[in-house]
Amino acid sequence: MTIPDYLTELLETYWFAPPVALWRAVELRAAAAEEYEAPVLDLGCGDGLVAQVLFGTEGQVDVGVDPWPAQLRRAARLGAYRHVDLADGHRLPYANLTFATIISNSVLEHIPDVLPVLHEVQRVLMPGGRFIFTVPSDAFRYFLDGYIRRKERGDMQGAEAYAAAVDARLEHYHYYSPSDWRHMLASVGMEMTEARYYVPEEVERLWDRMNNRYGIGRRWSAWGLLVSHRLRSLGYQDSLRRTLVRNLSRRWQPYYEMDVPPGEKGGGLLVVARKKE
């Protein structure tokens, strides 16, 4: 099967933050393997870029919902959604049994208490409807390059501190396992039908190293300055973008195409759950 080249497409979009493109491309590869029956709700749609790459710009996603006004305004402009709503996943402004599919990409890990959100998802899904979501997995912290290197030196305290700093920077509140998700989903009347790891350890280690190299999440970095809007008028950023996209889409392709070996974990987890009939 040919693998769609989300990596190049996302490097074009996120050229100023290349590791973001790498993670999201692998995530989209995982999500693209699923089917999305309409009507579809994108829960925590953000700026809508991921939905745009996955579904195109012809309004194929019925509704995008997010509590962040600036992000939602961008999503509205993209054209991937028929409609967008400013709302929180804890109180979805929809009638019972409205959607056949709810997708949620990299959202639930940012919500400290997910059970009320799962209740809402169950309420607005039709019987037999599916909830498809991606989250960082229970292996995420242990596959960070910075964590592994410290652990190999016997510095467990340093490894924990490193992972805790990443949690804080990314605002991740939890890393549930497939079994945790199964139980939580069952408690709201949903059955987990699939849990698939993506982002092999080697890919997450590269992603973590690249976050450090490009200074992602740091207040100041040389790369951050080079790609900042303030320097746009100097005119070099277009050629920098082209060179970066050309080089990284080639160098990172083998990582992008790498699968999690059977029986092993990955740093990302895709879960599919079905509302009981």
Ligand SMILES: C[S@@+](CC[C@H](N)C(=O)[O-])C[C@H]1O[C@@H](n2cnc3c(N)ncnc32)[C@H](O)[C@@H]1O
């Ligand atoms: C990492 S972004 C992902 C955005 C988008 N799904 C994507 O893949 O690009 C996380 C999103 O979750 C949204 N979010 C945070 N808390 C939320 C909540 N309680 N209900 C719904 N969305 C929430 C944020 O506003 C943000 O847009």
